[in-house]
Amino acid sequence: xxxxxxxxxxxxxxxxxxxxxxxxxxxxxxxxxxxxxxxxxxxxxxxxxxxxxxxxxxxxxxxxxxxxxxxxxxxxxxxxxxxxxxxxxxxxxxxxxxxxxxxxxxxxxxxxxxxxxxxxxxxxxxxxxxxxxxxxxxxxxxxxxxxxxxxxxxxxxxxxxxxxxxxxxxxxxxxxxxxxxxxxxxxxxxxxxxxxxxxxxxxxxxxxxxxxxxxxxxxxxxxxxxxxxxxxxxxxxxxxxxxxxxxxxxxxxxxxxxxxxxxxxxxxxxxxxxxxxxxxxxxxxxxxxxxxxxxxxxxxxxxxxxxxxxxxxxxxxxxxxxxxxxxxxxxxxxxxxxxxxxxxxxxxxxxxxxxxxxxxxxxxxxxxxxxxxxxxxxxxxxxxxxxxxxxxxxxxxxxxxxxxxxxxxxxxxxxxx
Amino acid sequence: xxxxxxxxxxxxxxxxxxxxxxxxxxxxxxxxxxxxxxxxxxxxxxxxxxxxxxxxxxxxxxxxxxxxxxxxxxxxxxxxxxxxxxxxxxxxxxxxxxxxxxxxxxxxxxxxxxxxxxxxxxxxxxxxxxxxxxxxxxxxxxxxxxxxxxxxxxxxxxxxxxxxxxxxxxxxxxxxxxxxxxxxxxxxxxxxxxxxxxxxxxxxxxxxxxxxxxxxxxxxxxxxxxxxxxxxxxxxxxxxxxxxxxxxxxxxxxxxxxxxxxxxxxxxxxxxxxxxxxxxxxxxxxxxxxxxxxxxxxxxxxxxxxxxxxxxxxxxxxxxxxxxxxxxxxxxxxxxxxxxxxxxxxxxxxxxxxxxxxxxxxxxxxxxxxxxxxxxxxxx
Ligand SMILES: Nc1ncnc2c1ncn2[C@@H]1O[C@H](COP(=O)(O)OP(=O)(O)OP(=O)(O)O)[C@@H](O)[C@H]1O
Ligand SMILES: [Mg+2]
Numbered sequence: 001x002x003x004x005x006x007x008x009x010x011x012x013x014x015x016x017x018x019x020x021x022x023x024x025x026x027x028x029x030x031x032x033x034x035x036x037x038x039x040x041x042x043x044x045x046x047x048x049x050x051x052x053x054x055x056x057x058x059x060x061x062x063x064x065x066x067x068x069x070x071x072x073x074x075x076x077x078x079x080x081x082x083x084x085x086x087x088x089x090x091x092x093x094x095x096x097x098x099x100x101x102x103x104x105x106x107x108x109x110x111x112x113x114x115x116x117x118x119x120x121x122x123x124x125x126x127x128x129x130x131x132x133x134x135x136x137x138x139x140x141x142x143x144x145x146x147x148x149x150x151x152x153x154x155x156x157x158x159x160x161x162x163x164x165x166x167x168x169x170x171x172x173x174x175x176x177x178x179x180x181x182x183x184x185x186x187x188x189x190x191x192x193x194x195x196x197x198x199x200x201x202x203x204x205x206x207x208x209x210x211x212x213x214x215x216x217x218x219x220x221x222x223x224x225x226x227x228x229x230x231x232x233x234x235x236x237x238x239x240x241x242x243x244x245x246x247x248x249x250x251x252x253x254x255x256x257x258x259x260x261x262x263x264x265x266x267x268x269x270x271x272x273x274x275x276x277x278x279x280x281x282x283x284x285x286x287x288x289x290x291x292x293x294x295x296x297x298x299x300x301x302x303x304x305x306x307x308x309x310x311x312x313x314x315x316x317x318x319x320x321x322x323x324x325x326x327x328x329x330x331x332x333x334x335x336x337x338x339x340x341x342x343x344x345x346x347x348x349x350x351x352x353x354x355x356x357x358x359x360x361x362x363x364x365x366x367x368x369x370x371x372x373x374x375x376x377x378x379x380x381x382x383x384x385x386x387x388x389x390x391x392x393x394x395x396x397x398x399x400x401x402x403x404x405x406x407x408x409x410x411x412x413x414x415x416x417x
Numbered sequence: 418x419x420x421x422x423x424x425x426x427x428x429x430x431x432x433x434x435x436x437x438x439x440x441x442x443x444x445x446x447x448x449x450x451x452x453x454x455x456x457x458x459x460x461x462x463x464x465x466x467x468x469x470x471x472x473x474x475x476x477x478x479x480x481x482x483x484x485x486x487x488x489x490x491x492x493x494x495x496x497x498x499x500x501x502x503x504x505x506x507x508x509x510x511x512x513x514x515x516x517x518x519x520x521x522x523x524x525x526x527x528x529x530x531x532x533x534x535x536x537x538x539x540x541x542x543x544x545x546x547x548x549x550x551x552x553x554x555x556x557x558x559x560x561x562x563x564x565x566x567x568x569x570x571x572x573x574x575x576x577x578x579x580x581x582x583x584x585x586x587x588x589x590x591x592x593x594x595x596x597x598x599x600x601x602x603x604x605x606x607x608x609x610x611x612x613x614x615x616x617x618x619x620x621x622x623x624x625x626x627x628x629x630x631x632x633x634x635x636x637x638x639x640x641x642x643x644x645x646x647x648x649x650x651x652x653x654x655x656x657x658x659x660x661x662x663x664x665x666x667x668x669x670x671x672x673x674x675x676x677x678x679x680x681x682x683x684x685x686x687x688x689x690x691x692x693x694x695x696x697x698x699x700x701x702x703x704x705x706x707x708x709x710x711x712x713x714x715x716x717x718x719x720x721x722x723x724x725x726x727x728x729x730x731x732x733x734x735x736x737x738x739x740x741x742x743x744x745x746x747x748x749x750x751x752x753x754x755x756x757x758x759x760x761x762x763x764x765x766x767x768x769x770x771x772x773x774x775x776x777x778x779x780x781x782x783x784x785x786x787x788x789x790x791x792x793x794x795x796x797x
Contacts (some may be wrong), residue, residue, distance in 0.1 A: 317521035319508040320486050321535035322586065324687070331534070335525045 017078050049394070058388035061165035063111040064157060067104065068095045072161040074314035080155050089148070096123070096130040114383065115167060115176070118157055122147035152179035160240040168389035173197075192392065193373065200370040201397075203288060204352035210292040211299035211348050219303035219340070224312065237300050245294065252290040256362075256412060282364025290362050295351055299344035306340030342409045350398050370394065436621050437497070438464040439485070439590060444494035446480055446646075454644040456478050458494070464589075464623065466599040467616055469625045471633040472643025473669070478626045481643075482716040483594050485624065487511050498590070508539075514583030514621075518598050520575045522567035528554070528578050529563035536584040544706050553585040556615060573604045580612065584619065594626045609636055630670050635656065642666050663704050664795045667715035674721070674764050676714040680705050680794065686733075690714060694760025699735040699789040706795045711797035718753075720791040724784045734786030740764060742781045752777070758785065 009017040047052035065072055070091035078084045099105040105127055111118035122145040133140045142149035159177070160167075170176055170183060174191045178184045185191065195338040218237065222230050240248060255261045266272045280286060310333065359369040370390060377387035439462040445457040455477040462468050470478040483489040484496060487508035495502050503511060517577055523531050532550040541549070556559050557577035559779060567575055576596060584589050590675045596612075613636055616623055627633055633640050634654040642649045642657065642665070650657060650666045661667035668675065677691040680702070688702040690712055698714060705712040723738065740758030751767050758764040766785060768777075 039482040311519060311521065313517045313519060313521040314523060316486075316508070317515065317517060318523070318534070318584075319488075320511075320513060322509050322512070322538045322583065323534070324509055324538070325507075325540060332523055378600055 168385040172389040215299035223307035286362035287367035302343035303340040440497040469637035514588040520579040553581040700792040705794035
């Protein structure tokens with residue numbers, strides 16, 4: 001009567017139950033897959049692939065091995081102690097001749113120039129004369145450009161023949177490989193990225209702190225006011241989302257610039273002298289003020305969603321048990337809002353370190369973020385490898401913060417709105 | 418234990434007969450400035466008393482409790498605690514224990530930390546806190562649960578912790594707002610007993626809010642029946658049940674047959690009422706007006722006696738009427754029979770399920786009787 005547990009269950013026509021179940025759900029699974037496939041395709045094309053492409057570019061190193069393939073072959077087994085054999089010089093001339101004919105030495109010369117300044121001119125000048133060079137090539141090459149007589153040049157070519165390079169990452173943290181093959185700091189006047197990373201992090205932390213300070217009371221009001229008034233407040237909080245980011249940022253320029261509203265007002269009430277107007281825009285202050293304003297909703301919403309779930313009876317209980325208002329808040333209410341603080345904090349911080357447009361518009365020289373350098377390397381210096389390396393480091397930092405957050409608070413505890 | 422404890426409380430209060438422990442004097446409350454939620458509320462509470470505010474939903478019970486605790490301010494009137502007006506006193510200075518309907522246990526603290534909170538804010542020493550917390554846990558029989566989080570407790574256990582937390586700092590007055598509302602029936606009864614036991618053993622004054630009349634009747638020394646922001650009657654459970662002063666109390670407490678009519682004559686302690694269906698009934702005037710005024714007659718089902726037709730003792734009853742059985746409901750220990758009588762289709766009588774009571778069938782005609790004392794003429 002009752003089926004024994006060891007025997008697999010079957011349907012009426014003898015097909016095992018599991019098989020028939022799988023058959024039954026296959027259709028609906030397929031349908032579901034079909035429904036999400038546009039999104040899936042979009043995610044792969046617009047998100048997953050670019051990220052992998054970026055990670056790939058940050059270490060990819062094809063220039064030397066493709067454009068100087070003969071030279072690289074000839075340098076195999078070279079010990080690097082003294083200048084290589086004539087064979088290698090001949091191979092280089094051959095490579096440069098071909099490159100000159102096909103006009104594809106640009107990438108190679110900029111790639112080598114990142115590592116050793118002067119390489120661009122060395123390659124272009126030699127390549128132009130490569131067709132006329134006579135053997136022995138060792139002498140004629142050195143005569144064409146003295147860089148070929150230097151041991152470092154050949155070591156560089158040998159080193160960069162590898163398909164992957166750490167040098168973009170090293171450059172992103174102001175390091176480089178010395179001719180001796182050690183990792184050293186770049187010269188002081190070229191150091192820029194590490195300071196920018198730190199500035200990005202601490203300014204983002206300040207912005208996060210400010211949004212928390214400003215957002216906490218607003219979120220509290222939102223969660224405790226009667227529905228009608230809290231709805232109005234919610235609209236005010238969300239209003240910035242309905243205004244263009246550019247408009248909001250430029251509004252701050254109008255307010256904060258030295259001939260702007262705020263300075264005019266302070267001069268008018270005699271707080272500051274007309275000659276001593278405050279510089280509040282195109283510096284750190286401008287970036288911090290504008291970004292705090294723009295990111296404020298991202299702090300308020302998670303805080304609000306957490307506070308909404310805290311019944312007012314907790315505070316009442318604490319008060320009736322004898323807790324003074326401030327103490328009751330500190331011991332009872334505040335600890336219950338920590339998931340909201342963490343969620344808002346991580347959200348604002350992650351958004352802040354990746355922010356581009358606002359620091360670019362109001363940050364001036366001193367209020368600029370690392371993201372502005374990513375843009376610079378992509379658009380101006382065309383060093384995509386370096387841009388990719390910087391972006392990857394940012395991505396890594398974000399992931400680390402996210403993991404810490406998940407460990408401490410738990411992502412599933414957080415809901416937005 | 419319970420029996421011995423109950424007489425204790427009135428004894429304690431009778432020693433200080435004239436000092437009221439807590440007092441509402443003509444308290445009014447309006448939230449919106451349009452409507453009065455509490456209208457002229459007066460209540461004197463003796464030390465050690467167990468007073469229940471009983472009333473339907475929205476009648477202003479919680480509001481009164483919140484005013485006592487200090488979370489709402491009365492729009493008019495005074496609240497006195499030990500003869501001191503406390504209108505301006507913030508909640509944390511009132512020293513009143515409170516049990517909330519949803520318990521309001523702090524979810525991020527363990528049970529022991531929850532209990533320690535009121536002691537810590539009073540700056541007691543560590544050892545004393547530990548001692549008192551242990552004792553309070555013992556009192557609600559939760560020894561060994563100190564390190565658990567509230568979420569790891571059952572509803573009944575959470576309820577006990579909430580009770581212990583409201584008592585651990587030894588307040589003179591404890592307020593409870595429907596503390597058993599979320600529990601199932603068995604647990605409710607167990608906790609009712611537990612609360613009574615603790616009340617008797619500690620001698621604290623308790624103000625208890627419920628809309629469950631059984632709970633109010635079994636637990637309280639006195640009950641204030643609320644309706645529409647007004648106390649309808651303030652009396653002991655027995656008085657309330659047996660001598661309700663108005664139609665609302667009569668219908669709210671216990672089951673109740675209502676007959677509508679008009680007063681036609683006053684005869685000393687009795688009065689005569691002509692029902693809308695024409696019958697004349699002799700009743701006890703309690704809150705009825707003069708001759709010609711409308712009245713509601715209130716009659717407890719268990720006071721209506723079923724008369725056998727050949728039985729001569731119909732004489733004993735001032736009121737004898739014949740009606741038709743509509744429905745018989747079997748309830749084990751008794752039968753609940755619905756009659757059509759005196760123009761009322763919902764006239765209920767209760768007959769014990771015992772020898773000598775022949776079973777009634779729907780459609781059958783029966784005669785019932787009741788004395789004039791049991792039939793109370795109330796307001797219309
Ligand atoms: N904070 C408030 N703001 C406005 N009106 C309120 C507020 N609290 C209660 N009321 C109103 O006051 C009236 C009495 O409410 P109260 O909570 O005192 O009732 P209650 O007797 O405790 O009812 P219940 O048994 O349902 O708990 C209700 O009509 C309610 O709508
Ligand atoms: Mg209530």
